[in-house]
Amino acid sequence: MLGIARRKVGLGLFRAPILQERLHRVLPAGSVLSKKYSTSAKEIQVREALNSALDEEMSADPKVFLMGEEVGEYQGAYKISKGLLEKYGPERVLDTPITEAGFAGIGVGAAYYGLRPIVEFMTFNFSMQAIDHIINSAAKSNYMSAGQISVPIVFRGPNGAAAGVGAQHSQCYAAWYAHVPGLKVLTPYSSEDARGLLKAAIRDPDPVVFLENELLYGESFPVSAEALDSSFCLPIGKAKIEREGKDVTITAFSKMVGYALQAADVLSAEGISAEVINLRSIRPLDRATINASVRKTNRLVTVEEGFPQHGVGAEICMSVVEESFEYLDAPVERIAGADVPMPYSANLERMAVPQVDDIVRAAKRACYRAVPLAAAA
Amino acid sequence: MAAVRRLSAVPIRRCHPLLLLRPFSSAGSEPSITVETSVPFTGHKIDPPSRSVETTPSELLSFFREMSLMRRMEIAADSLYKSKLIRGFCHLYDGQEAVAIGLEASITKKDAIITAYRDHCIYLARGGTLVEAFAELMGRRAGCSKGKGGSMHFYKKDSGFFGGHGIVGAQVPLGCGLAFAQKYLKEGTVTFALYGDGAANQGQLFEALNISALWDLPAILVCENNHYGMGTAEWRAAKSPAYYKRGDYVPGLKVDGMDVLAVKQAAKFAKEYALKNGPMILEMDTYRYHGHSMSDPGSTYRTRDEISGVRQERDPIERVRKLILSHELATASELKDIEKEVRKQVDDAIAEAKESPMPDPSELFTNVYVKGFGVESFGADRKEVKAVLP
Secondary structure (H helix, E strand, C coil), X not given: CCCCCCCCCCCCCCCCHHHHHHHHHHXXXXXXHHHHHHHCCEEEEHHHHHHHHHHHHHHHCCCEEEEECCCCCCCCCCCCCCCHHHHHCCCCEEECCCCHHHHHHHHHHHHHHCCEEEEECCCHHHHHHHHHHHHHHHHCHHHHCCCCCCCCCEEEEECCCCCCCCHHXXXXXXXXXXXXXXXXXXXXXXXXXXXXXXXHHXXXXXXXXXXXXXXXXXXXXXXXXXXXXXXXXXXXXXXXEEECCCCEEEEECCHHHHHHHHHHHHHHHCCCCEEEEECCEEECCCHHHHHHHHHHHCCEEEECCCCCCCCHHHHHHHHHHHHHHHHCCCCCEEECCCCCCCCCCHHHHHHHCCCHHHHHHHHHHHCCCCCCCCCXX | CCXXXXXXXXXXXXXXXXXXXXXXXXXXXCCXXXXXXXXXXXXXXXXXXXXXXXXXXXXXXXXXXXXXXXXXXXXXXXXHHHCCCCCCCCCCCCCCHXXXXXXXXXXXXXXXXXXXXXXXXXXXXXXXXXXXXXXXXXXXXXXXCCCCCCCCCCCEHHHCECCCCCCCCCHHHHHHHHHHHHHHCCCCCCEEEEEECXXXXXXHHHHXXXXXXXXXXXXXXXXXXXXXXXXXXXXXXCCCCCHXXXXXXXXXEEEECCCHHHHHHHHXXXXXXXXXXXXXXXXXXXXXXXXXXXXXXXXXXXXXXXXXXXHHHHCHHHHHHHHHHHCCCCCHHHHHHHHHHHHHHXXXXXXXXXXXXXXXXXXXXXXXXXXXXXXXXXXXXXXCCEEEEC
C-alpha cells in the first residue's frame, strides 16, 4: 500500500500519469488548467458575427428594421439574417421583391421619417440599380436641408469578387461610394471588425455603406469577450494595425487584409518586416494612421481587390504624397485587381485578383530588393 | 356653372375678409356651404366620392387669400430670377395652387407630403414662411435650408414636409418609405407623394407602388398632371396618359386639379381609403402658366391661346373668387384689398430676405455628416482650405 506513489499533481484533479505528462507538455509550468480556459479566445465565423450584431441592435432599438431580398423566410441569401424573422417578426424583417430602386428608396424615406433601416443588397453589384437613392437621396440630404433631414440608414451586403461568378457579379464598389461626401464606407475584415463596425454603423446617424465579402463569411476569427459584449462598438474612421513592422507599410481592406498578412509572413522569412494596416473605414479614411506608419517605415504598398484606376490606393498614395512626401524612400506601390472585367475561367480569374505573391513582389520592389520582372502580357 | 345650395334660411354671415381663418368649419358657428365640383370624379377600380363638397365662408376666403399669396410669390420669384437674384433652377407653380391648398384642407401637419422640385408653394402650404422661401431662393442665411439647398430643396420636417427633390421620380419611393414609417410607428397618418406627368413613367414609381400595395402602406401617389413634362406633351411620353389608371391593381381617381374643393374632397377620400386599404393614386388635372423652369418660355411646345384659354376658363383663384362673390361672402373690392395686402406681404418678405446675408464660408463644411468624428474635409486647394467636421 505504502509503495504506491501518489504523485502530487499541481493541477489537483488528474491522477493519471500519462495525462499529467501530456498536460505538462501542453501547459507552461505551474499553470492551472482553469487559467488556460479563460485565456483561450472563442472563434466565430464572420457570418455569425454579423448575425449577432444585427440581432443585438434590433433588440436594443425598436426603430431598427431589416429589408432586402430573401432576408426573411430564406434566412438570408448568405444566411447572415438567419433566425431574425422568427425572432422579430415580419414587420421588422421584410422580404422585398427584386426591385432595388424601389426598396432602397423606401428605406431612405423611412430613414427621413426617423426609423433606422438596414437595407441589404444581395451583392453590391445590384446596388447600382439603387445608386441614385444612396447618393442623391441619402448622402446629400443632411447637407441640402442644412441638417433638417438626417438619414440614419445602413446599406449592407457582399462586395467584390466571390469565386467564379463572372464579370457582372464581382465588382468592388469601395472607391465609388467612398468618393461621395455625406456617406460613410466601412469594410470589415475579421469577425471582430464585422461585429464592431456593423453595430457602429447601425447606431450611426448618417448613411453608411457597409461592404462585406462573401468569401469571408465562412472564415472564423478569434473574438475577445469584450467583442462579444452587446455594447461593443468599433470607432468609425479608425484603421487597425494588424501587424506591426518597420520596413514597409502595407494597407489593405476586407479580404485583402488576410492576403497582406500572409504576404507579411513570407516577407518576414526573407528579413523584411512589414506593417499591415487593416483600413476598416474607407470613408472617412484614417490618413493619420497611414501617414504615421509611412513616416516610420518610409515605404508603402497599397492593396485592394477593385479596379486600379481611380481606386482606393490612388487616394492613399496621394494622401501620403501630400502629407509625408519627404519620408518616402521609394515610390508608392499599388496592387489592385486587373483592369479588366472579371473573367470566369479559374486561371484567368486568379490573374484578375491580387494574390499573395503580388503583394510580396511589390513590397520587395518598394524595398529595392531584386525581383524578376513580370512577363509582359 | 357650379350648382349652389344654401342650407338654411339664416342669412349667411359676412366674414371679415381680413381674418385669416384656418379652413375647417367649427360646428354651428359658421354656416356650411355645399358646392358641386366643376366635373365629377372618375374612378379606376373604386367608386368615386360625391361631387358635393362641404365648405364654409372662412374656408373659401382663406383659400382665396392663400392661393393669391402663392400666385404672388411665384410671380415675384420670376422677377427676382430675371434680375439674377435667384440663380440656377427655378420651377414655378402658378396655376397649380389649388392642389397645394386643397390637400392641406383635408389633412394635418402630422400627415406627410413629399414632392419634386416645383416645391415653393407646397412649402408655404405646409407652414413655411415667405421670408424663408425668398431667402432660400436667393441663397441667404435666413433661407429654410440656410442657403445650401436652393429652389429645389425646401424642407419643413416639423410640419411633415419632406422636400424638395431634384431627381425626377425619386420622391415617389421616398414617399412610400415615409408611409412605411408611419405605419410602422402606428401613427394613423398618411403620406402624399406628389409627382408630375413626366415622372409618371418612372420605373421606380411602379416598384414602390408594388411594395406599397403588398405591404398596405398608407401612401397616396398624387400625379400633378400639367400635361407637359418639360417640353414633351403627355401624349408623346406616355402610351397611356390616363395616369389615374396606371396603378393597374391600385385604385385611382381623376380630379379637376384647378378646383380647390375637388382637390379637398379627393384628399379626404384618399386619406380615409389609404389608412384602411393601402395605396391609391390621385391624378390632378392641372396646368402651369410658366414654362417648365425659368429657362423655358413655355410657348414653343404649347400655344399662347391654350395658356390664356386655361387662365380664362379654369384659373383656380378666379373660380374661388366667383364662388365668394356669388355667395356674397365678400365684395369685389374686399377681395381686391386682400390681393393688395398679399402683394405687400410678398414685397415686405422680399425686402427682409434681401437683408439676410450670404452664408458664412465656414458653412461650406457644415452638415456633411450629423456626426463627423472630427474628420477632415477639404476645399479645392486642400493646402489652403480645410476643415474639421464636428
